[in-house]
Amino acid sequence: MPGGLQVQPDLVTLPQEPVGELVRRWRERRRRSQLDVALAAGVSARHVSFIETGRANPSPDMIERLCDELDVPLRDRNRLHLSAGFAPVYAERPLAELGVAREAVEAVLRGHEPHPAMAINVRWDLLTANQAMQAILGGLDPGLLQPPVNVLRAMLHPNGMARRVRNYAQWRTATLRRVRRQLDRTAAAGLDELLEELESYPAPSNQDDDGSAPVNDLVMPVVLMTDHGDLSLHHALTVFGAPRDVTLDEIAIEAFFPADDDSAKLLRMLTSAGP
Numbered sequence: 001m002p003g004g005l006q007v008q009p010d011l012v013t014l015p016q017e018p019v020g021e022l023v024r025r026w027r028e029r030r031r032r033s034q035l036d037v038a039l040a041a042g043v044s045a046r047h048v049s050f051i052e053t054g055r056a057n058p059s060p061d062m063i064e065r066l067c068d069e070l071d072v073p074l075r076d077r078n079r080l081h082l083s084a085g086f087a088p089v090y091a092e093r094p095l096a097e098l099g100v101a102r103e104a105v106e107a108v109l110r111g112h113e114p115h116p117a118m119a120i121n122v123r124w125d126l127l128t129a130n131q132a133m134q135a136i137l138g139g140l141d142p143g144l145l146q147p148p149v150n151v152l153r154a155m156l157h158p159n160g161m162a163r164r165v166r167n168y169a170q171w172r173t174a175t176l177r178r179v180r181r182q183l184d185r186t187a188a189a190g191l192d193e194l195l196e197e198l199e200s201y202p203a204p205s206n207q208d209d210d211g212s213a214p215v216n217d218l219v220m221p222v223v224l225m226t227d228h229g230d231l232s233l234h235h236a237l238t239v240f241g242a243p244r245d246v247t248l249d250e251i252a253i254e255a256f257f258p259a260d261d262d263s264a265k266l267l268r269m270l271t272s273a274g275p
């Protein structure tokens with residue numbers, strides 16, 4: 001590829017669907033009409049219709065304009081470019097090769113200590129974590145910690161952290177909702193299988209949570225049982241703005257915060273006890 005662009009192998013080995021079919025699918029996924037998309041992209045509805053039916057082939061610029069309006073992830077933008085007969089636009093490099101962006105991820109994780117934080121991809125596979133997060137995940141079944149570690153599987157699996165989650169039913173409901181939204185937004189490969197797997201997990205036998213009531217009036221934390229008392233955490237998700245790399249587009253930093261003063265003290269105690 002020109003300029004040494006590295007492209008994800010699946011895009012160049014799998015048969016490419018017609019670009020118009022891909023545009024139509026993303027438009028319908030976003031629940032938008034041809035007229036609505038056309039007006040927002042500054043073209044006629046007739047032209048959008050011609051693209052979707054294969055009567056017109058979009059230029060690279062038109063593909064980007066439509067993708068901007070439909071919030072298409074960079075991985076799938078490359079697929080649209082290839083389907084239209086053009087070279088893909090966005091590189092895909094490992095996190096270790098992302099230079100300043102990688103350093104920013106590591107700085108955020110370190111700066112969040114003593115609170116847990118981790119970097120994950122679009123399927124919640126763990127990319128890297130700070131020491132506090134590693135402590136939270138420690139002690140799980142070794143089979144759940146084999147790379148690539150999926151943090152949702154580690155959280156909800158009966159042999160994973162599920163045994164330590166006091167409000168498991170509430171947390172499971174909220175987690176599955178997040179996966180469904182992610183699948184609807186990104187259509188990422190493997191998410192539908194992950195969702196089906198997570199939905200099949202039975203609740204641990206030590207749970208008395210029926211999922212009926214919120215934990216507090218603002219957010220619903222996950223409540224972990226520890227040898228030193230309950231650890232109540234809520235979380236926030238951070239993504240990079242205007243990424244130009246597929247890997248960076250799919251990275252999110254999930255940071256956990258203590259939901260009360262007792263949990264803040266417990267976190268400090270647990271992390272200070274580490275190496």
